[in-house]
Amino acid sequence: MLSKAKIKWIHSLDLKKNRTELHLFIAEGHKLVTELLPLMPCRFLTATKEWLQKHPDIEAAEIIEASEQELSKASNQQHPQDVLAVFEIPDRKPDLNYLKNNLSLALDNIQDPGNLGTIIRTADWFGINTLLCSIGCADAFNPKTVQASMGSIARVAVHYLTLEEFLPALNIPIFGTFLEGKNIYEFRDLPKAAVILMGNEGQGISDKLKPIVNEKLYIPEYPSGCKRAESLNVSIATGIICAAFRKPNHINS
Amino acid sequence: MLSKAKIKWIHSLDLKKNRTELHLFIAEGHKLVTELLPLMPCRFLTATKEWLQKHPDIEAAEIIEASEQELSKASNQQHPQDVLAVFEIPDRKPDLNYLKNNLSLALDNIQDPGNLGTIIRTADWFGINTLLCSIGCADAFNPKTVQASMGSIARVAVHYLTLEEFLPALNIPIFGTFLEGKNIYEFRDLPKAAVILMGNEGQGISDKLKPIVNEKLYIPEYPSGCKRAESLNVSIATGIICAAFRKPNHINS
Numbered sequence: 001m002l003s004k005a006k007i008k009w010i011h012s013l014d015l016k017k018n019r020t021e022l023h024l025f026i027a028e029g030h031k032l033v034t035e036l037l038p039l040m041p042c043r044f045l046t047a048t049k050e051w052l053q054k055h056p057d058i059e060a061a062e063i064i065e066a067s068e069q070e071l072s073k074a075s076n077q078q079h080p081q082d083v084l085a086v087f088e089i090p091d092r093k094p095d096l097n098y099l100k101n102n103l104s105l106a107l108d109n110i111q112d113p114g115n116l117g118t119i120i121r122t123a124d125w126f127g128i129n130t131l132l133c134s135i136g137c138a139d140a141f142n143p144k145t146v147q148a149s150m151g152s153i154a155r156v157a158v159h160y161l162t163l164e165e166f167l168p169a170l171n172i173p174i175f176g177t178f179l180e181g182k183n184i185y186e187f188r189d190l191p192k193a194a195v196i197l198m199g200n201e202g203q204g205i206s207d208k209l210k211p212i213v214n215e216k217l218y219i220p221e222y223p224s225g226c227k228r229a230e231s232l233n234v235s236i237a238t239g240i241i242c243a244a245f246r247k248p249n250h251i252n253s
Numbered sequence: 254m255l256s257k258a259k260i261k262w263i264h265s266l267d268l269k270k271n272r273t274e275l276h277l278f279i280a281e282g283h284k285l286v287t288e289l290l291p292l293m294p295c296r297f298l299t300a301t302k303e304w305l306q307k308h309p310d311i312e313a314a315e316i317i318e319a320s321e322q323e324l325s326k327a328s329n330q331q332h333p334q335d336v337l338a339v340f341e342i343p344d345r346k347p348d349l350n351y352l353k354n355n356l357s358l359a360l361d362n363i364q365d366p367g368n369l370g371t372i373i374r375t376a377d378w379f380g381i382n383t384l385l386c387s388i389g390c391a392d393a394f395n396p397k398t399v400q401a402s403m404g405s406i407a408r409v410a411v412h413y414l415t416l417e418e419f420l421p422a423l424n425i426p427i428f429g430t431f432l433e434g435k436n437i438y439e440f441r442d443l444p445k446a447a448v449i450l451m452g453n454e455g456q457g458i459s460d461k462l463k464p465i466v467n468e469k470l471y472i473p474e475y476p477s478g479c480k481r482a483e484s485l486n487v488s489i490a491t492g493i494i495c496a497a498f499r500k501p502n503h504i505n506s
Binding site: 114118148219222228229231232235238239240247 | 367371374375377378379380401403404405408436438472473474475476477479481482483484485486488489490491492493496497499500501
C-alpha cells in the first residue's frame with residue numbers, strides 16, 4: 001500500500017528545489033521505467049500487483065505494491081501508468097577534453113520542459129552526449145522533461161553553466177542560428193568538434209551570448225524568401241541542425 | 254464584462270464535438286490572435302482594457318472587455334493571456350490537382366495535439382500547404398494544437414481522410430520512415446511532387462498503410478549502427494525529412 005506520506009514525498013519531487021536537495025527525480029510508465037532501471041540507481045519503485053508479478057527481477061532500494069487508485073494519486077500524468085519510480089540524479093561533471101573534441105549542444109534559456117526533453121532525446125539519437133544549459137533553462141529532471149526524453153536522460157549529461165564564460169574557453173567553433181546566418185546547406189564541411197548553440201523559444205539567442213557565436217547559420221524556409229511561419233519550433237530546428245552535422249560527409253562529396 | 258454564460262460557451266469549445274458542430278475554435282495570446290485576425294473571420298474577441306486600447310482597429314463580430322480574472326477563467330493556458338479570440342474553422346476541400354503536383358504531408362494516427370501543432374508550424378515553414386490526416390489523428394483545432402501551430406493553422410489546410418484510399422489515388426510517390434528504409438541522404442533527387450507519410454508516436458506507420466508506401470526511408474542515427482535512443486520524436490523526424498526534401502538541389506550537385 002502506498003501511504004499518504006509516500007505520495008506526498010513523491011509529489012514533493014515535482015518541485016525543482018526538492019529534486020536538487022534530495023538528488024532524486026520521478027519517472028513514470030512501463031517503457032520509461034524499464035529503460036532507466038538498468039542505467040540509473042532506483043531509490044523507490046511503486047507498481048500494480050500485475051506489473052510487479054511480470055517483473056520479478058527488478059532492482060530498487062524500496063519496492064511497494066500499489067492500487068491503481070494510489071498510483072493515480074501519486075501520478076503527474078493525465079493517464080496514470082502502472083509503474084512509477086524515483087531515481088537518483090547522477091552527479092556528473094563536464095569532461096573538458098571530451099567537449100573540445102566532439103559535437104555538443106548548448107541551450108540558451110530554453111523554457112519549455114517538453115522542448116528540453118525532446119532535445120535530450122534528439123541529442124541521444126545523434127550521439128551527442130553532452131547538453132550545456134544556461135542557468136535559466138528549464139530543469140532536465142522536471143517530470144515533463146524526463147517523460148519527453150524517453151529514457152535518453154540516462155545517456156545524455158546535462159550541465160548548467162554560465163555559457164558566456166564556459167563556451168569560449170573550449171576554443172572550438174560555436175554555431176548559432178540567426179536570420180542573417182548562412183544557409184546551413186552551404187557549409188561544406190561541418191566540423192566534428194563544435195558547439196551548436198540554440199536560443200530561447202521566443203527571443204532566440206540572448207544579447208550576451210550573440211558575441212560568442214562565430215559561425216552563424218540559417219535553416220532556409222521554402223520557397224526561399226517567402227517567409228510565412230515566423231520561425232521553427234526550437235526543438236525542430238535543433239533536430240534539423242543536428243541531422244545536418246551528422247550527415248555522412250561522403251554523401252555530399 | 255465577460256458573463257458566466259460566455260465563459261461556459263468558450264470552454265464548450267475545448268471539446269471537439271462542439272468545435273465541429275459550431276465550426277469554431279479558440280486562440281489565445283497577443284502574438285497568435287494578432288497573427289490570425291487578418292487571416293480568418295473572428296466571431297468573438299475578449300481582452301483587457303489595455304489590450305483593446307492598444308488595438309482600436311481590430312475586426313471581430315463581437316468584442317468584449319474583460320478583467321484579468323475573467324480572462325483567467327476563460328483560459329486554457331497555465332499563464333492566462335490578455336486576449337482570447339474565437340475564430341471560424343475554415344471550410345476547405347482537398348485540391349487534388351495541387352496535391353498531385355506538390356509536396357504534402359500525411360499523418361497516420363498522430364495522438365499528441367502538441368506534436369500535431371508543431372508539425373503544422375513546420376509544414377508552413379517548408380511551404381507545405383496541405384496536411385492529410387487519418388481519421389484517428391488529434392484534432393487540428395484542439396486548443397493545444399492551435400497554440401503550438403503559432404498561427405500556421407491559418408495557412409496550412411488540414412483534411413481528415415481515409416488515407417489508405419485517398420493517397421494511392423494521387424498516383425505520386427509515397428515516402429514513409431521505416432527501420433529498414435534507405436538512408437534519407439542517399440536519395441539523390443527527392444521529388445517535388447510526393448507525400449511524406451509520418452506514423453503514430455508509439456506504433457509508427459500502421460499495418461493498413463504500410464503497403465501503400467513505395468519509398469521507404471530512414472533518418473540515420475549517429476554513430477551509424479550504434480542505436481541508443483529507440484527513435485526520434487515524430488515532429489522532429491518530420492522536420493528533418495521536410496528539410497531534406499526542401500534542400501536546394503544545386504547544393505548537393
